[in-house]
Amino acid sequence: MTVAAEPAAPGARPLTAALGALRGPALVTLAVLVMWQLAHELAGDVAITAPAPTLAHLVEMIGQARFLPHLAETAMAFGQALLIAWMGGVLIGLCLGGSRLAGEAAEPVLVTLYSIPKVTLYPVILLLFGLGMQAKVAFGAFHGIIPVALFTLNAVRNIPAVQIRTARALRLSPAQRARHVLLPAALPEVFAGLRLGFSLTLLGSMLGELFASQRGLGFLLMKAIDLHDVETILAIAVLISVFAVAANMGLLAIDRRLRRGAAPAGHGA
Amino acid sequence: MSPAAILRTVVLAGAVAALEIACRTGAIPPTMVVAPSTMLVGAVEALDDPEFWRHFGVTVEAVAIAMSIAIVGGFCTGFMLTRIPPLRRAVSPFLASYYSIPHLAFYPLLIVIFGLGRAPLIVLATLFAMVAMILATMAGLDRVPPVLARTARIHRLSLLSEIWQVRLPAAAPHILSGLKLAVAYSFIGVIAGEFIMSTEGIGHEIAYAYDNFNNRRMYALILIVLALVTTFNMTVFAWERRMLKRRGL
Numbered sequence: 001m002t003v004a005a006e007p008a009a010p011g012a013r014p015l016t017a018a019l020g021a022l023r024g025p026a027l028v029t030l031a032v033l034v035m036w037q038l039a040h041e042l043a044g045d046v047a048i049t050a051p052a053p054t055l056a057h058l059v060e061m062i063g064q065a066r067f068l069p070h071l072a073e074t075a076m077a078f079g080q081a082l083l084i085a086w087m088g089g090v091l092i093g094l095c096l097g098g099s100r101l102a103g104e105a106a107e108p109v110l111v112t113l114y115s116i117p118k119v120t121l122y123p124v125i126l127l128l129f130g131l132g133m134q135a136k137v138a139f140g141a142f143h144g145i146i147p148v149a150l151f152t153l154n155a156v157r158n159i160p161a162v163q164i165r166t167a168r169a170l171r172l173s174p175a176q177r178a179r180h181v182l183l184p185a186a187l188p189e190v191f192a193g194l195r196l197g198f199s200l201t202l203l204g205s206m207l208g209e210l211f212a213s214q215r216g217l218g219f220l221l222m223k224a225i226d227l228h229d230v231e232t233i234l235a236i237a238v239l240i241s242v243f244a245v246a247a248n249m250g251l252l253a254i255d256r257r258l259r260r261g262a263a264p265a266g267h268g269a
Numbered sequence: 270m271s272p273a274a275i276l277r278t279v280v281l282a283g284a285v286a287a288l289e290i291a292c293r294t295g296a297i298p299p300t301m302v303v304a305p306s307t308m309l310v311g312a313v314e315a316l317d318d319p320e321f322w323r324h325f326g327v328t329v330e331a332v333a334i335a336m337s338i339a340i341v342g343g344f345c346t347g348f349m350l351t352r353i354p355p356l357r358r359a360v361s362p363f364l365a366s367y368y369s370i371p372h373l374a375f376y377p378l379l380i381v382i383f384g385l386g387r388a389p390l391i392v393l394a395t396l397f398a399m400v401a402m403i404l405a406t407m408a409g410l411d412r413v414p415p416v417l418a419r420t421a422r423i424h425r426l427s428l429l430s431e432i433w434q435v436r437l438p439a440a441a442p443h444i445l446s447g448l449k450l451a452v453a454y455s456f457i458g459v460i461a462g463e464f465i466m467s468t469e470g471i472g473h474e475i476a477y478a479y480d481n482f483n484n485r486r487m488y489a490l491i492l493i494v495l496a497l498v499t500t501f502n503m504t505v506f507a508w509e510r511r512m513l514k515r516r517g518l
Contacts, residue, residue: 028359047381104273105280115449115502117456119464120472120494123479123487127301199368210373211464225465230378241370248366 025249049231058235073216077133078205081140085201086194089145093152093190094178103153110153114146119207126212136208136216143204144197151193155186188258195251202244303488311489312496321474325493328459328471331387335394336455340448342395343402348432350403351410367400376462390467394458398451405447409440445509449502456498 033051040050049057061067096106122139129135159182167181183190209218217236224232285305291297292304303311315321350357372393379389413436421431437444463472471494478487 023359025359025363028363043382047378101273101276104271105276109277109281112499112502115453116495116498117453117460119457119461120475120491122464123475124302124491126479127484195365199366203368207373207461225376230381233378237370237375241366244370245363245366252365 045230047230049234054231054234054238057231058239061232061235062239067220070216070220073133074205074209074218077136077209077216078140078202080137081144081205082198082201084137084141085144085148085197088141089148089193089197090152090190092145092149093193094156094182096149097153097156097186098174098178098182100157103157107150107153110146110150114150118143118204122207122211125208131212132214136205136213139208140201140205143207144201147200148190148193148197151196152186152190155189155193156182158189159185188255191251191255191258195248195255198251199244199248202240206240299484300482303484307485308488308492311485312492315486315489315493321490324469324471324474327387327469328463331391331394331459331470332452332455335391335398335458336452338391338395339398339451339455340402343399343447343451344406344444346399347403347406348410351407357407364400364404372397372458373461373465376465380466390459390462390470393462394455397458398454401450401454402447405443405450406440409443409447410436412443413439441512442509445505449505452501453498456494460494 036048036051040048062071096102118139121142125139125142126135129138163181163185167177172180206218209216210222213219217240221233221236224230224236288297288302289305292299292302292307299307350360375396376389376393379392383389383392417435417439418431421435426434459470460472460475463470464476467473471490475487475490475494478484478490
């Protein structure tokens with residue numbers, strides 16, 4: 001991989017670079033906290049609790065034994081949905097991208113599916129999968145699988161024809177072709193799809209938990225809404241948001257590395 | 270028709286026919302999915318019902334307001350961010366993670382702030398849709414070839430006419446895909462909000478039908494919403510095609 005071949009910079013540089021990269025997000029975090037505090041001052045405790053007590057409440061909540069099963073339930077649902085969305089999406093994308101006709105036929109359908117408000121279909125998912133874990137996983141995976149498939153499809157289609165011809169000249173089997181030619185060439189764009197799929201799967205599984213579930217963070221949220229427990233609502237929202245933002249920054253960092261590695265990769269690693 | 274379009278039509282028609290047969294023969298019970306023909310009949314019945322049009326109007330109005338604010342505001346914000354790189358660098362990780370945040374969790378807070386009614390729904394949908402537009406605008410403006418910007422400078426265009434005559438048309442494909450997403454997200458925001466807490470609107474009607482095991486009406490309403498969004502997207506898509514063709518692309 002070209003990623004590993006990056007020249008080692010003199011000791012101090014990566015650290016300052018890392019600090020510089022962190023400065024922007026740190027400032028934005030600060031701005032969010034200030035805005036939150038201001039909103040609290042304007043609207044009062046009924047609408048928005050102040051940042052400090054909310055965060056204290058979150059820490060306290062995580063420490064409680066009865067909170068952990070809910071967290072585990074959500075993590076489980078999200079993890080399964082993500083696995084299905086990523087693997088299924090890449091598989092569908094590779095299959096459709098491998099054939100020109102299939103790709104052209106399927107792309108508008110995928111784009112349409114991608115841009116319809118999937119929340120409308122949640123009752124259908126509930127009827128098909130019943131109330132519970134399966135419906136959440138299915139709804140999450142349904143959100144994520146389409147962008148992953150679309151990005152993979154496009155990535156495979158944009159592979160230079162000469163690489164595909166080489167694969168044919170070497171008489172690679174379809175599996176070998178996918179493993180050694182299609183996947184490495186398409187990786188940066190596929191990864192962008194995986195990143196988008198991650199966000200959408202999280203959105204889907206959260207939506208799934210909000211509407212009909214007896215366990216999980218979404219259920220706790222709905223219960224807090226019914227009790228008008230603003231502190232808990234905000235604490236859970238912050239917990240999920242922090243997880244989402246942190247995971248996404250990690251994926252973005254990998255994304256950038258892949259892209260940087262992809263540019264001069266003409267002569268291989 | 271191209272071979273791809275024929276294949277697509279055949280596959281889709283086959284899928285609908287298979288579903289119809291499976292429902293008619295009882296392989297799929299009507300408590301799960303009703304036959305596509307029943308959905309269609311139900312949809313036609315719903316379109317005949319004045320009560321439906323009231324709910325429909327309420328939802329479409331909320332979506333239209335949210336969508337307009339999101340598209341205009343999103344474009345302006347996106348444009349501003351491309352002009353101020355440090356701000357953009359700071360904000361972009363948050364924008365990229367924005368759609369993982371459970372916005373619906375903030376809906377009850379919005380109700381407390383804006384009062385019961387349509388306002389919190391519209392705010393929710395706007396917040397939800399705007400960032401898609403911001404991201405698409407930035408992606409589009411990033412890909413405007415530098416030579417076009419230089420040409421604009423040579424012709425001494427004012428900032429406004431440079432935006433209107435050069436940057437906007439050049440970035441149009443991305444901005445249009447952002448527009449389509451903004452429409453979808455406005456619908457998601459409004460309908461999801463109506464699912465959770467509302468006394469009117471299509472989302473409320475769908476949830477009400479679901480709660481009453483009225484699958485026929487539920488599927489009919491879902492079909493209408495999806496048909497509406499798809500028609501809108503197709504119209505934008507056709508317009509996009511025509512525009513690209515006119516430019517010889």
